[in-house]
Amino acid sequence: MKQIQIPEELFVLLMKYHLLDMDEVQSEIKKGLMDKMDSITMRLLYSKYKSAPTEEEKQKARQEYLDKRGMLENFRW
Template sequence: MKNVQISEDLFIALMKYHLLEIEEVQPEIKKGLMDKLDSISMRLLYSQYKTAPTEEEKEKARKEYLDKRGVPDSFRW
C-alpha cells in the first residue's frame, strides 16, 4: 500500500473533527480530500502517459490527461 501526504491544514482539520468532534470543519475536510483525490488521479494519468507500452495507449492517456487538465484542443501539440 502506498502512502499519501496531506497538508498540515487538512491534517489539523481531520484531528479537530475526529478527536475534538468539531463538525464545522467538515466542508474544509471535504474540499481538501477532493483536491487530494484530483491530484492523485492527475498523477496517475500522467504516469500512464509516460509509461504506456504502445504509442496508441500513450496518446490515449495524454489526451485524457489534457482533457482533465482543461487544456483546449487549439493549445495542444
C-alpha cells in the same frame, strides 16, 4: 499499501473533527480531500501517459490527461 501525504492544515482539520467533535470543519475537510484526490488522479494519468507501452496507448493516455487537465484543443500539440 502506498502512503499519501496530506497538507498539515488538512491533518489538523481532521484531528479537530475526529478528536474534538468539531462538525463545522467538515466542509473544509471535504474540499481538502477532494483536492488531494484530484492531485492523485492527475498524477496517475500522467504516469499512465509516460509509461504506455505503445504509441497508440500513449496518445490515448495523453488525450485523457489533457482532457482532465482542462487543456483546450487549440493549445495542444
